[in-house]
Amino acid sequence: MITQGTSVGLDVHARSVVAHARDVSSGEVRRARLTPDYRSIVDWLLALTGPVEVCYEAGPTGFGLYRAIVAAGIGCTVAAPSKLQRPVGDRVKTDAKDAAHLEKLLRMGELVAVTVPDESTEAARDLVRARDDARGDLMRARHRLSKLLLRQGIVYFDGSAWTGKHEQWLRRQRFDSPALQATFDNDFDAVLTVTRRRDSLGEKITEMAADSAWTPVVTRLQCLRGISTLTAFGLAVEVGDWSRFTGASIGAYTGLVPSEYSSGQSRSQGPITKAGNAHVRRLLVEAAWHHRRTYRTPSAALRARWDVAGPVAKDRGHAGNKRLHQRWMTFDERRKHACVANIAVARELAGWCWSLAVLDN
Template identity: 40%
Template sequence: MINNNQIIRAIGIDVHKDSYSISAFDPQTTNFSAETTVAADSKSVITYLKRLKKEIAVPVTIEIGYEAGPTGFGLKRDLEKAGYTCHVMAPTSIYRPAAGVKVKTDAKDARTLAKAVYWGSYSEVVPLSEEDESYRDYIRMRDDRKEALKKAKQNLLSFLLRKGRKYSGNPWTQKHLSWLKKQEFESPIDKLTIQEYLNEVTRLNDAIVLLDAKIEEFSREDRYKDKVDKLRCFAGIDTHVAMVMITEIGDYNRFTSAEAFSSYLGLCPGEHSSGKSTQKGGITKAGNSHCRKLLCESANSIARTNPYKKSKRLLERQKGISPDIISYADRGSTRIKSKYFNLVEYGKNANVAKAACARELACFIWGMMTEHMESRGEIRETVQQVI
């Protein structure tokens, strides 16, 4: 929140891929001025700000804000290089009237953002470093290939099902792949079709293997190695998930507590309370959906591991790591297994139990990344808090 005796302008920018709508809020008069639409590039915004300062003709404090979105953090970086203070605001944290609004325009959105900048009524999105962002985008590209592979496999099986061909065993094993390659059709067009589907599955499989090898190489770099080695001590976390949690989140110390971190990931329960009535809902699903999805998968993997014996892969990952780190990770894994089975026995849906375990895993990850490991053994919980 801006709070001083200087001339002040709070600038809101409604960002789109083709244009930027800009509005300047004057808290002394509570009026908006210098409202315009410029080309969607940093140079146009900087030119606008220079003209605004020249028009005011006295020293002025300028703070700028725009919503986080698909355009990324390039505008923020360019404005800060030019000497301006710029904030990237979380869209869900900006107040908007719930009802009664009949008109929505880019100009009105820019005004809303300008007032939010002045009052500080938003949560700021902390950008990654440009290097971490590059690694993050590479890993996201790998996961896009994984989704494409899933779709390609579905397309192949759907084609075969339409032709009355159904495999009786587990799909995508070596036996299943051998069965797929032996499928023969009388129609030359059908032969071309199944060959194209098989080629696409093979191509994507090979691409993912190469991408995973490159990500493994990245994880051995000095900037990531120590953090990756720590996270891999958890039973359900290997290199890929560890790299996602590092490159997507960046600095874990920006979260004041484990609960704040799990809330950021959307793993905390929603709430609808009024008067004496308190009603808990499902998880909010706010924040980073990529991390949330992987944590749910990892927590599910941990919950289903043998509680009395570590796998050979886990023992290999923990080799040479500090005993304190291993003990902490094992404590987290044990707690997650216990929570999963307790919730299922209590009658909770398996997916609800997985989400609760993912929240627990997120808390333990925060403790490890911020070196608050001594406090994560005693996390308060009730059944109502985790559903």
């Protein structure tokens, strides 16, 4: 709880910031509507009775305001929106009321803070998410092109699609209608353009993974099957400080634990919560499918990654690979639905990733 100075709640939007400040000693309240310029916000805060404590909700405006406030020597908390206590039955929502509510929760010590990444980590996350966006754009561009051809009765059946051979087949397609040819050329060019963009971003991520602050963690994470350089780097920068968690709590952070409603003697579990970082959850779910394949002799690529990671990480990764494949075998024997089983394996995979990430070389 704040017992002296001034507590401030900020309701931050792209074009405006509403501030609600309370002098804890006198009870005096000051309100203001400020511009989103960091300098003007900091100047207004510095004019308040110190020490000043500020809070605002995490959102699309990022953490630039947090860094500007902290650089000015003012305490700041970025609150997790999903953990805010909301008044029951209150049907009036305004920026001023939101700012006042944040200030009250800050003063009472009832806020759950998010972990603010440093600027280099945030930049690396943006790079990883840019490639993920390009990946999604490529999928949509491919669908548009394939469905255009399907409407003309043209289907590729000579092997797997989106290979070099498939690309040469696409380049040979010609249409009598100028409009149809222009549409095909546009959609095909979109596929080629987005492919180059995705590959370029992948190369930049690979370069950073090989020589950056995240290289040790990336190297150790690759001791597990299904986790290559891009996946390992994505997990490393998205999670950031792995020491915040334990092997048990990392699953909840990724939203891979079952939801639950219990009352009295009844206990009901439902689908996974899907809370926390969605990008981390997707990476883990995709990697978990690789552990369904038989694990006997490690591949040459996996052995090469073990040599780089060292003997301790190698032994840990080998144990994790065996355990996760055994889990898949157990689920298959029980005839568990594959998607449900994969979520359970992904949850356990998160724990193995944590154990490797916090490993001391």
